Amino acid sequence: MATAAASTRTVKEYVFEWEGKDRNGKIVRGETRAVGENQVQAALRRQGVLATKIKKRRMRAGKAIKPKDIAIFTRQLATMMKAGVPLLQSFDIVGRGNANPSVAKLLNDIRSDVETGTSLSAAFRKFPKYFDNLYCNLVEAGEAAGILEELLDRLATYMEKTEAIKSKIKSALMYPTSVVVVAFVVVAIIMIFVIPAFKQVFSSFGADLPAPTLIVMAISEFFVAYWWLIFGVIGGGIYFFLQAWKRNERVQRVMDRLLLRLPIFGTLIDKSCVARWTRTLATMFAAGVPLVEALDSVGGASGNSVYADATAKIQQEVSTGTSLTSAMTNANLFPSMVLQMTAIGEESGSIDHMLGKAADFYESEVDDMVAGLSSLMEPIIIVFLGVIIGGIVVSMYLPIFKLGQVV
Secondary structure (H helix, E strand, O other): OHHHHHHOOOOOOEEEEEEEEOOOOOEEEEEEEEOOHHHHHHHHHHOOOEEEEEEEOOOOOOOOOOHHHHHHHHHHHHHHHHOOOOHHHHHHHHHHHOOOHHHHHHHHHHHHHHHOOOOHHHHHHOOOOOOOHHHHHHHHHHHHHOOHHHHHHHHHHHHHHHHHHHHHHHHHHHHHHHHHHHHHHHHHHHHHHHHHHHHHHHOOOOOOOOHHHHHHHHHHHHHHHHHHHHHHHHHHHHHHHHHHHHHOHHHHHHHHHHHHHOOOHHHHHHHHHHHHHHHHHHHHHHOOOOHHHHHHHHHHHOOOHHHHHHHHHHHHHHHOOOOHHHHHHHOOOOOHHHHHHHHHHHHHOOHHHHHHHHHHHHHHHHHHHHHHHHHHHHHHHHHHHHHHHHHHHHHHHHHHHOHHHHO
């Protein structure tokens, strides 16, 4: 039992930079992930390389790896391979040139697996946190068909467009959210520090204060007494809500449905989901992935559980012989334009092309809506801030306006 436990214990590996000479006497350099220098020397000897220098590389703490980092890496790898650079050398070049040590470590781990004979798709599947099923399936299809560089290029384009849509949605939602947060902080400062000063002045007036002033002063007293509770409840509530939204499937489903029903923003999110859904399916079709298998990845890529559930039903209907257009129509979720273009694509045998056109259209729709929302939200937010801040100011100056009556 002790031997079995020891054999399954994880062995820590390090990255070693080495320099040596190959069989022709040419100087070569590279990196290898291993337990120690002896393992590096043995690996290099098997490759016919006589090592002259081996040095352990110091690993700096890196930032978290984001989808944007994976998109950039995919574009760089596709460019390298289309230029005729070998796969392992491409990983070396991209890894060395990356400013994020976390990304460099990830690429070096993948390179080490590929170097030992593992297929590229299998190496990617070891890191599901960064490479989803869609990514791995497309790479596997490219390896099987011998068109890996072309599939990587399409995958890079797909990821760039997807990240662009996400960025636009976030920017559209960030503006009103940040304004609300700033407004709350300003109101809290006024309630805690400014209103009590007015209260001391009003106490010497010797007259009844107007109702709006009394309400504001009561709120101020509550803020002064329980400011720690207010900030704690709001901050903790937001944190736990976001964690539940992220981790609880039931909360995710409720919020995804609610987001699609929001005024103005719901339409924007809906169009972005359609754009991502059609773009994903078009990319999978172009790679030669069968329809039923392609639909496995499409639902999750839409970014909304409503579309994921609809995709599962579409996949079930298609697997029983129903056409894609009919299955999408039964979902009661897709716009008529998408259904018509899908029908034309099925009749002409060019579904990937027609879905790509639909994705282009809805991506441009998202661009236009984000631009329109930015101009629309500005006057609404100005009015919102004016009512909140202006109401507080007016309520505090009402007693001053009535000061003449008291005198």
